[in-house]
Amino acid sequence: MLTLTAQVLNLYKTKAMPNKETGEITPEGHKVQLQWKSLTHEGHKIEMQDFNVHQFGEKWAHHVGKLILLNCV
Secondary structure: OEEEEEEEEEEEEEOOEEOOOOOOEEOOEEEEEEEEEEEEOOEEEEEEEEEEOHHHHHHHHHHOOOEEEEEEO
16 A cells, blocks of 8 residues: 655636547536655655546545645555
C-alpha cells in the first residue's frame, strides 16, 4: 500500500460533455487539484494533478487548503 500526503489546492465544477467517439454524455461533476512532493535522485520535485471526484465534490470542499493522507492500494 502507498500512502500519499498531498495538499488540496482547488475544487472546481466540470460541465457535461459528449464523448466524441460514442456520443455518450459524461455528466457534470467536480475535479480536485492535489499537489505533493516526489523524491528524485537530486532531492524532490513538486507534482500537481487533477482528479475526477464527480458527485463527491461537495465532500472535498472543506479540505481545500489542507493536507490530506491518501492510501492507495
